[in-house]
Amino acid sequence: MTKTCLLMLCLVTTAGIAWGQSADTIYHGGEIVTIDDKNPTAEAVAIKGSKIIAVGKTAEVLRLKDDNTKLIHLGGRCLLPGFVDGHGHVFNCGLQAVSANLLPPPDHTVKDIPSLQAELKKWAATETSKKFKIILGFGYDDAQLKEQRHPTRHDLDEVSKDLPVYCIHQSGHLGACNTKALEIAGISAESKNPTGGVIRREMDGKTPDGVLEETIHLTALMKVMPKMGEAELDGLAQAGMKMYAAHGYTMAEEGRSIELIDKSWMRLAEKGKLLIDVISYPDISFSEKPFGLDTPWYAKNLKGGYRIAGVKISLDGSPQGKTAFLTQPYFMPPHGQPASFRGYPAMPVEDANRKIALCYEKGWQFLVHCNGDAAGDMMLGAIKDARAKFGPGNDRRDVMIHCQTVREDQLDLMKECGVIPSMFGMHCFYWGDWHRDSVLGAERAERISPARSALRRDMIFSQHHDAPVALPNAIRILSSVVTRRTRSGDILGASQCIPVEVALKSLTIWPAYHHYEEINRGSIEVGKLADFVVLDKNPHKVPILSLSDLKVKETIKDGKTIYVAE
Structure with missing residues (x-):
């Protein structure tokens, strides 16, 4: 045994206390849920600098106190490890934060097209709208609008005919725009549907109605959005981090980045201005030379709280937007589609095969967006081919994102x-x-996101919010996966409910694992980062139907408070 190992054995006891040093801060007087199977609960936690140095009984942990130690009494509240983002788009949360809020209840108040129009008109009077000469909204959901349809260009022309109006669907996979925005994007009756996208048409079958799906939505949005300088872009990134911190997250994922987004994170990391840690996955859906993977930012360790970890591939769209690629037809096809409509892939199978083979060849970790089971077949078929050619690889932790309609046989193969x-x-x-x-x-709806099926196979999995598709609300995730209760109060697939203990792991240590970060975060253990969230109550001790009422009271990153509830 080396001298270093002997020294560590002398410093750390089985109670989880590193002797020989004094604590900067000690948390006590509440309930501590560690997400550590060896010691699932504790009475006190001590930190020094950005690291945890003791976890255990209050009397033992207080032995690390000196005259300079700050004692923080939790007042009976519950301390947990900071939430780790299973999948999201933190930069785009910043865009959401500065756009007109078009979310339906319970997150906002847009219930119909008139209330949507009113929100857009109100936002048109803001300095942001006046400065950038655009009216931008985020989060409308046709499934929740009284009219049960998307707003059309005619609806949005009533907001403005002079300025472009662009509304991003809550899924992020569709958008609705006015006539002016269509003109700026260069979309007309003569425009053809691109690969992986659809321009929805009016009754004549030619004239765009203003609703754009998938790739054409993204292309149009990029053309309509105003040019922003570095200060504005960095401001969006910072707004996104603040939103995450307010929901208890201490690590965020940039789940589909492009060059200007990663450059923003690089600038902020170099200046030491990251509020929380950010891990990025540049998109290779449109290019096989992703930005940043040839820089020092592509690394195993964070630099200034940021790193590029791998790449992202998108193989289909959104089930709620009815653009996900399914093996069986939609129950009710979208307007204008036949009863056999199954959605469509975002790219040809041969492209998916080539991109995943490239990831195996280069050793890149990859995330693949698969909402529909047909998209899942594409991903898993490509992986089988790549493994046959390049071998299984060393400690690969590739991720299927969303898995909404993943089948039992697909889970076996995963x-x-x-x-x-x-x-x-x-x-x-x-x-x-x-x-x-x-x-x-x-x-089929009974099995969406079948977490219990994965648990029966002893699989590690994460749960996510895909923000800004939904708010980065870990408490809403916790409630949803434990109860599977819908807006109407129905229980959708009781056999797929998971226990609170498992749900908390899927928000902490398991997403940390799939980011190769489990040694640093995800549980409260000696040597890990002092990243915590404080809840008003212990999730294990409230009725499961009250889980959604839990409140984030404080978020702590590297031992420093970064958010306190009002």
Whole structure:
């Protein structure tokens, strides 16, 4: 045994206390849920600098106190490890934060097209709208609008005919724009549907109605959005981090980055201005030379709180937007589509095969967006081919993002290939009724985001919010995956409910694992980062139907408070 190992054994006891040093801060007087199977609860936690140095009984931990130690009494509240983002888009949360809020209840008040128009008109009077000469809204959901349809260009022309009006659907996969925005984007009756995208048309079958799907939505949005300088872009990134911190997250994922987004994170990291840690996955759906992977930012360790970890591939769209790629038809096809409509892939199979093979060849970790099970077949087929050619690789932790309609046979293959599910169980609340009644029908809807099926296979999985698709609300995720209760109060697939203990792991240590970060975060253990969230109550000790009422009272990053509830 080396001298270093002997020294560590002398410093750390089985109670989880590093002797020989004094604490900067000690937390006590509340309930501490560690997410550490060896010591699941504790009475006190001590930190020094940015690291945890003691976890255990109050009397023992207080032995690390000196005259300079700050004692923080939790007042009976509950301390947990900071939430780790299973999948989200933190930069775009900043865009959401500065746009007109078009979310339906309970997150906002847009219930119909007149209230949507009113929010847009109100936002048009802001300095942001006047400065950038655009009216931008985020978060409308046709499934929740009284009219049960998307706003059209005619609806949005009533907001403005002079300025471009662009509304981003809550899924992020569709957008609705006015006539002016269509003109700026160069979309007309003569425009063809691009690969992986659809321009929805009026009754004549030619004239765009203002609703754009998938790739054409993204292309149009980039053309309509105003040019922003570094200060504005960095401001969006900072606004996104603040939103995450307010919900208890201490690490965020940039789940589909492009060059200007990663440059923003690099600037902020170099200046030491990251509020929370950020891990990025540049998009290779449109290019196989992703920005940043040839820089020092592509690394195993964070630099200034940021690093590039791998790449992102998108193979289909959104089930609630009815653009996900399914093996069986939609229960109720979208307007203008036949009863056999199954959605469509975001790229040809051969492109998916080539991109995933490249990831195996280069050793890149990859995340793949698969909402529909047909998209899942594309991903898993490409992985089988890549493994046959390049071998299984060393400690690969590739992730299937969303897994909403993943089948039992696909979970078997994912476990065999080491693919980690990152599930969107939050959908049970937000769109469960819509899935049951319109998207999938009752039988298939019962199995959306089948976490219990993964648990039965002893698979590690994460749960995510995909913000800004939904707010980065870990409490809403926790409630949704434990109860699977919909907006209407229905329970959608009781056999897929998971226990609170497992749900908390899927928000902390398991997403840390799929980011290769489990040594640094995800549980309260000696040597890990002092990243915590303080809740008003212990999730283990409230009725499960009250989980959604839990409140984030404080978020602590590297031992420093970064958010306190008003």
